[in-house]
Amino acid sequence: MPLSVIGEQQPKPDPLDELLQSGYRYALSLTHYRADAEDLLQDASTAIARAGGKWDKAYLFASIRNRFIDRYRRNRKILFIPLEGVSEQSWDDGWDLPDVIQGEALQKALARLRVDERETLFLAVVEGFSAQEIATMTNRPRGTVLSVLHRTKSKLRRFLQGGGESTHE
């Protein structure tokens, strides 16, 4: 009897690898610099290992966030600006962007966002967290999260269209 051909199965990815990669990307959304993101992830994950903490995304992200706040607070940098302190700007709802956005242009545009904007964008768009989940993770009202997300997308689009705005960082 001829043997049926069975396709080679892809090796199952290590869950810890995937978790650490997610943590790295989250750290990157906060720091925007690869080396800083790697340091932040290392600090957070070794601390979890020492304390025998849980290896799940919520715990790792919280640990990364707390360390980021501590580190940058010590350096007296402006981190998270309350929504009330930022002038609201709205743009028309057309998405008149080119079909292809170059990586470098996107990278530069992301660098111009504030930390809370980049973080919210990452958690919503990349990680797929709901506004309520992000609100819980970042200790902000859900309405603020939704507003920041909307404003951030508009701002990013404007940057990509070549518009300018002063940055807060």
Add this chain to the structure above:
Amino acid sequence: MSEARFDQRIREHYESEKLSAEALERLKRTIADQQGRAESGGWKRGWRMAFAAAMLIAISGSLLVVERTFSPLTRAAAKEAAREHNLRLEVEIVTADYAELRARMSNVGFSPVEPDSMKGAGMRLIGARYGSLRGQPAIQLKLADARGEICTLIQVRPSGALTGVVGRRRHHVDGLVVDLWREKGLVMVLTRPLA
């Protein structure tokens, strides 16, 4: 470009960012090393652990009752303390001197104290502010540990829901370690980042 396509482009951008295989392996080795260190101490003290376990079983009956009764209370207090810590509120009085704090903070019916259990732990007082915990008036002290990490020590009278704080308890909340204990007639709640 549609918004959906725009979101997709942002996803692609971040998903293209990865720790290199080398960095990932290095990090995993560090994690394994840290976990190994945490565990190795236990193996070396095996017989002590066995003895401790026997003692634990002996007293667990009574402790279980206390734990079931009070654990939710201390966890709620720990969560509130962690939230307060994360708010990073400014101190009202900036001082490194407990005597000055005692002289200037007397509006909550008790005076802030330096816990004996923290002396020699390399904790430096930064200042304090008034606050509350579980609805009770409290004093929030900001301290810097030996590594310069900012810690929050809440001191409050053991009344209301806080009557349940007996012995020493530890909770992990959002990547923070929260210790609760009683000392000098007050409930102490220390919140700090993971070591």
